[in-house]
Structures are given as C-alpha cells and as structure tokens.
Amino acid sequence: MTDLQPTVRDLLAVDALAGAAFVGGRAGLDRRATDVLVLRRLTHPVAAGSVVILEHRSDSSELDADLALRNLAEGNGALLILDATIASRSTARIADMFEVCALAVHARTPWMLANALGRLIHAPLLTEAELVIRSARTVAHAGADPELAVARLGGVLKAPVSIIDSDGTAIAGGHEAEIQPELLATAPRTLPAVTRGGLMISVPVVLESAPAAWLVCGPVDAGPTTAAATVAALEVAGAGLAGVFAKRQVLAERDARMQVALIKDLQQMDDDPPPQLAERLLTAGWRTAGWHAGVELRLPQAASRIPAPIAHRVEQLIAEHAGSSTGTVIVRVEDGWCGWVTSASEPASEWQRALVRDVREAVDAAAPTLALCGGVGSPHAGLRGIRRTLAEAHEAWLLARATGSSPKVTAVGEQDARKLLLAPGNQLALRPHAESLLAPLLDAEPELLTTLEHYLTAESSTASTAASLAIHRNTVTARIRRAEQLLGVDLADADDRLAIQLACRLLRS
C-alpha cells in the first residue's frame, strides 16, 4: 500500500460515482481501497480494503445489503456500493455502526463502475496524468484570460479555483472559503479548510524565480490521491498562467515606456511639433483636441518609488474625480504621475478649481502618509496647449515641493501670491508689515489667529475649519467675526482676504 493508494474519499470523486447517494458510514471515508469486486451477494468476509459492488438482480433484497455490509465490515473492507432500491435504514445504521461507507447508485452496469474505480485503485498515476493533461489544455484554451482559465479549471478539478495575490486578494476567480496565509508559500501546500470540511490546496505561480501569485483550489473533498493529482494539475496550470502574466507584464512595461517617452517629448517639443508626434499621440489614444489642464503629481525626492497599491488607488481616484471631463491621460513616471485632464470646450475657472480640489482629495485619500506634491496647470487648447499646461503643472509642482506644507497640491493661478511670499528676499522685507497687520490678534487671543489661518486655508469654509480644529462651527463663526472686528477688515472682500492670508503665511514661514 503506497501513499498514493486511494481512499474512499478519492473514489467518490470518480465521475462514474457522480450520482451516488451516501447511505451511511461517513466515518469510513478515509479507509484505503485496494481492490474492487462485483458480487451477486457477499456472504463471507472479504479481503481488507475491498470495494464491493453488489450486482443488482430481480431478487436482490435489503437483506442482501445488510449481509454484505456486515461481511465487508468484518473483513475490514473499504466500501459497499449497492442499488438504491435495496438500501434501507438498517443499511445506513449498520454502515454508521461499523464505520464502513455504503453508497447507493442507480446504475445497473456494475462492470463499468468497477472498471472506473479499478483504474483509480490500481493505476492512480493514470488518473493524475489525465487530470494534469486536462488542466494544461484548459489553461491553454483560455488564452490570455486568467478569469476564464480559473473558471474552467474549477470545472476540471470540481472545486472553486482562484488566483490570489500576496495580500490574499483574488486576482481572478472568487473564493468564499477563507484563504489561510500559510497557503501562500513558496511550495505547494495542502491544508484543511477553515470553516468547513475539505482541503485547501495551493501552488505558487512563479515569475522571475519568485511567487507572483498563487493558484488556490478548494475546499475540495479529496483523499490523498485526489489531493496529489490536484497539486500536479495546479502546478501545470500555474506554469501556463505564469506565461500569461509574463506576457502581460512585458506588454505593460512596453506601453509604459512608450507613454513616458511621449510625455517627455511633449514637454520638450518646440513651437513647431514634428508630424510623427501627432501620429504617436493617436497610436497612444491621446486626444489633442479640447482644453487641457496639466497635472503633475510626484514625490519630492526623485529616487523614491510609490507602492503599487497606492499608485493604483490614486489613478483610480483621479479618474473618478475627473468624471466631468471628456478624457484623462495619467502616465506613471518613476516617482509619480504626469498627464492632463481634457475638457471638450473652454472651461470656466471653476473647472480648474474643482480639478485642484479633486487631485488634492485623491492624494489625501490614497496616500495620506506619502509626501506627494502636486501641481495643476491652467487650461489651454490643442497640442501646444498640452505642452504649455504641462510646463505650468511642473512649475506648480516645484512650488508645492518648495513650500513643503499644506496644501500639497497647488494650481498655477495660486502661484502669484506664493511667489511673492516665498521669494527669500520678500519674506524678510514683508515680515514686519505682516506682524503689524496681525498685531491685534497676537496681542489679544492666539487661538483667533489659528482659527483664521485654518479658515483661509479651507477657502472660507466654516464646516471644514470646524472639522480640522475639532470645534463647533458656531465657534468658528464667532471667532472669525471677532477677528474681523479686531483687525478691522472684511474677509468677504477679496483684497482684505488676500492681505490677511499673506500676512498669516509670512508670519509662519
């Protein structure tokens, strides 16, 4: 008897037993099967490990079933298969009592069944080879579609199959069963399923000598033979899927390189763009028609990289936020993104402000811990407009990086005041003016200044200010009113507001 010797559990997976009903003796599922016999009746103990198929005849009775089961149990047999018409409650009770499985079938062709079971019992490798070949074909025929591949593989292996990444997330296929972290190992793993019976079987999908993902199958009610065959089948399928993923990776890298080169060429083109540039844009699917606002979103240090899940999330959010636009081009560069958002017609100034806000929200939502800085250019039309707005976005990004504080995303329109403030000479010169302007607040109540700063940063939103300071909005309103009184200004007036905000920034710089 070898490790590959199938158990009753393995036999149940044989197609010929697909319609069989369990009569009793589930506790005997792990008995090893060594032989299969077809008998009219079983009136003497059989050899250990025997699988007996009771041939059905017109005079077969429930009595025959009971006698057979008793004799099978006494010989330490593995399984009794009988016709459903002679399976009674006593058969079930005896099967349970002796922990010997009894199965009821409707087939009146015992020899075909015996042949199918005998093949697994006497030549388990043959069954394994068959499963491996079917799995390999399934993956090959699914082409480059992993979703289709795992769906069909599930049919072959008679259990759910999915592709799981290192976080335990399904890349293809869905798994209701819990995926234990231990399954995601460098070698095939077989573990008991957590929430219900059966096994979870995993094999790594290896790309560049390391697991890039895992093929996970289960829960599958498998004995040792079926489990071994499933592992072999998954390994072959995994190799096929590794090829699919490698090809995808190569194509994606090629596309990315092409897009980065195109963005660079756009940034560097002169006033008379070469004709092949337009053709390359067309090939990339990038529209030049319409009004474009450049976006540059990068880490302050060029050497750092953005983790893949965060990058994916930022891209997703920007695409969502740019919903009111007719198109978005966002290209992943080494340390961030470059691109633009397009509007079909000349947009109102509100459009750009909304874009800035959206990009800010995307950065805050997806990468609150990353020191991402962003710049947004003003809208310009056509191909040359793209070059111009990209340049503006870059300038804005440089400025955002220089300030290093909130807001992390700035627009080109916001730059004038900042330039004034941030030029080193100006800061020194204007600081005394700022101090004198804000003196009433400095002398009186310091929290009024803090509230005022937040209020102006939050674009005069009482609600946002209240949230960021964790105070009631009525308190914000009261403090702003008091600050206006003390300073003798009206913050609804644009000039007053600009002067006060400049002074606040200067004082903090």
Added chain:
Amino acid sequence: MSLKGGAVAVSDGAQLADDDLVIASGMVGSPAITSELLPTGDEFTRAFRALEHHLGRRAKGVFALEGAGVNFFPPILVAARLGLPLLDFDAMGRAYPRLDHTVLHAAGLNAGPLAGASVTGEAIILDVTDGTRAEELARATMAPFGGWAACACYPLSAAALRTNAIAGGIARALRFGHDADHAQHPGELARAVGARQLGEGRVLEVSHAGGGRGSVLIASQGSHSTLRLELQTEYLLALCDGAVVAATPEPIVVLDRHTLDPISCESIHHGLEVSVIALPASAEWSRPGPSRHVDPQAFGYQLGDGDD
C-alpha cells in the same frame, strides 16, 4: 380442558390401535380475513366429516396441523364438537405458511386427500399426491372461498402419527402460557421457556412486499444495533447488524415488551416497543432431511454462497 359443547380429552394416542384413522384439522388462507369473513363455527367439523365421508371411515382422533398460532384451535373445536380425543401431536411444531411445511410431508406422508369447507357452506375434496400439490390447489380455491377455509388433511394411521408427528405441543403451549402469565419481563419469560433473547427495542420500520413477505427493523435500546426480521406470514429470519442470529425452523417470537403479549406479523407496526426471542427448534426439524424443507433457503433467503 373444557369447551362449550363438551369437555375435551387430551390424549397422547397410546390407546389408539396402530391402524386407527387420525386426521389433522386446521385452516388455510389468511387468518386476518377471519376477522371480516367470520367463521360460522361448523366449517371445521364439516371439513372433517367430508374427509371421513370421502375415505369411508370414521377417525378416532384429531390432531393439529400447526402447533402454534390460530391453527392451534380448530382441533380443539373439532374434538369438542365430535367427541373425539384431542391428540397432543402436530405437523409443524410451530406455525408455517404452507401445507407442505410439515414434518409429515418431509417424512413422505401425503397431505391428501384434503377436505375444505367454507363459510358459504360449500366443501371440496382435493385428492392430491403430496403436500406441495395440496398447497397449490388449496391456495387456488382461496379466492372463490373468500380468502380462507377450514380444512381436514393428513389422514394417517395412528402408528404413522406417533412415529412422525411432533408430540407435546399442547402441553408446551399450556406451560408457555403459564410462564408468560407469571413472568415480569421478557428476560424472565425467555429463561422460563428456554428461549434466546435476540434483542429489544422500538420498531423503526415495517415493510410489506406483498404475498405475506416483508421485513421489520427494530432499533435496539442502549446500543446502535439494528435487528432485522424477515417474514413470510411468520417471522423466519433475524439478523443483528447484518449477522444472522436466528433462522427458521427456530420459532422467532416478537413480544410486546411491556405486556409480553405475542405480536403477529399482521399486527406489528412502527413505534411498538418489542422484545424478540427465539425458541429452540423442534428436534424433528433438526435432522438434515426435514430441515431442508423449512430452512431459510426453502423460503428464498440466500445466506450462503449457493449458486442460485
């Protein structure tokens, strides 16, 4: 023993001359039908007299076709009505469904000529060669007779009766009745009558396959064992978890576990709490020749490797 119509003298037949005629009395057909097609009371004597008339001789004694069940009573009735001695002999030593399930048939004695009488007042004589033909022909008359008939059969010499029939059935029945009356529980009764206890429990399922065939499943109390009884008008085979624990010709008796009343194949039903015992088979059946007439295989049960 006394009965309306006169006292009945139970006899061991010793007083009979060897060539005196003796006749068995009983009924053929379904005992259950007698509760709908009620006996008039004179069928048994009419059948008896019809056979005497056919043979041209008067009988000197009456004995029982079966030593158990409903057929225990007709010879008592005949003995009382006709003033004959009730011979303490019977042809089966227990109850069986057929006229050829007798030690007399096994010994080569003819069941015929046989006289049948029905509640309709009609009678027939079956002049047959053996018990098997008697069974076949008698069975064929059951439908027009309404399902059952009184019969007089196995006309024998007193010497043949003494040599071949099973003696002492009446004495044993009286003893069992007495023991049953005094026993407090099935174990006590089994011990008193020398029976083996096969199991106790609740009836899980009763299935009837037609022709009086069927099976009863009993779930043992206190264990997961299952007792299966196979029946053909009588309980013929008992298996505990697939292993044979009692088989015909051993009489298998199902008792109400609480009242110790016997429960017939017709009245057993789901949910009853029963105790099953097996009485020793009559010595006459244990010899190899006779036993093949009533062993499980004779009833169609294949318990061995026979190439059927």
